[in-house]
Amino acid sequence: MKTKFLLIAFVLVLMSCNQNQLFDKFNSDFTDNRWEVSDVKSFEFENKQSEGTSDLKLHFGHIRGFQFKEVPLEVEITSPDGNVEKLPVILKLMDESGNDLGDCSGDICDVYQSIKTFEKLEQGKYKVAVKSTFAGPFLPNVLGVGIIVEKQK
Secondary structure, eight states: OOOHHHHHHHHHHHHOOTTTTTEEEEOOOGGGGOOTTTEEEEEEEEEESSOEEEEEEEEEEEEOSSOOEEEEEEEEOOOSSSSEEEEEEEEOOOOOOOOHHHHHHHEEEEEEEEEEEESSOOEEEEEEEEEEEEESSSSSSSEEEEEEEEEEO
16 A cells, blocks of 8 residues: 555656656755855756757745835856856846735745847756845845746746
């Protein structure tokens, strides 16, 4: 009986995997839910595929009722050839009426925003650094930040 349960759970996990996702990492090591302006979150991934268009998305987790409608960020992408691209990003968290734009469950909200589309994501290792450019010493009520890289369907 226990073996059947484990087998069913394993099949369900495999079925839920997104075949188009090349990378998904979420960093939630924020002390007291504060993202210090000096704290740069870094991610590394290796692309082994050679064809197709890919999207780089930002995943931002926050406490519901965030006090700001948008968050200023900077994303730095280092490609396998060493080329560095800095992208200013304004992450929108609420619409004009003050409603959360993210997926919220209870007190937790997750916002996903596309940052860059690669017509062809070169093979090799990439580094992505995300930092807050918020005007204060820290951004409050942050649960985590991450990136997702996925092939377009």
